[in-house]
Amino acid sequence: MMRSVLVLVVALVLSGCMGSKRPPMTDDTIVTSQVNGVTLTHRYAVTPPQEFTPVNEDYRALYPASLMSRPDFGGKVIRQLDNGATYKVLGKVENAWMALADDGKDELIGYVPTRAVVKSEQYEATVRRDRPRPRRASSKKDTCVAVDGNSKACKSATSGTWIID
Secondary structure (H helix, E strand, O other): OHHHHHHHHHHHHHHHHOOOOOOOOOOOOEEEEEEOOEEEEEEOOOOOOOOEEEEEEEEEEOOOOEEEOOOOOOOOEEEEOOOOOEEEEEEEEHHHEEEEEEOOOOOEEEEEEHHHEEEHHHHHHHHHHHOOOOOOOOOOOOEEEEEOOOEEEEEOOOOOOEEEO
16 A cells, blocks of 8 residues: 555656746747836847837838848848838837837847837938939030131030040
8 A cells, every 4th residue: 555655756756846838939920028127028039138218109111121130231131121110119229220120010130230210200201311312414614626727526525525526
C-alpha cells in the first residue's frame, strides 16, 4: 500500500513540474513592451525602442520610405510606406526616428526617419514647397558678329554654342 501511495505522489509531483509548453515565438507573435512608462504592442520582429516620447498624431508619408524593424538603418525592412498615406506616429524614439502605427490603430508596426513623414495638416504645403520651380526664360540675348560682310555668327546665350548663318 505504501509503495503505491509513494508512486502516486511522485507521479503527481513530476506532472506538476512539467509546465505547459509555450508556442515558439515567430516574427508575427504579438508582444508588449514597457518603455518610459508607456506600454507598446508590437510584433516580435519589431525591436522595442530604448527611449520613447509619445506623440499620437496623424502624419503622412512624404515618399515610399522603408519601415524598419528597429530605429536605425541596420534593422530589417518590414515594408514600404505608401506615398501620401496617413499613419499614426506613436512617438519619437532614439536616433531621431518615429515609431509608426497604421492609421486608426495603436500597434507599433516599425520605425522611419523623421524626414520620411510630416504632420497631416502640413502635408499639402510641404509637397507644394518641394516641387521644382519652372525656369524663367533667359533674358540674355544672343551675341552676333558679322562674318565676311554677307553672313553672321551668333552665340546662343543658353548653350554658348556658335551658329553660322
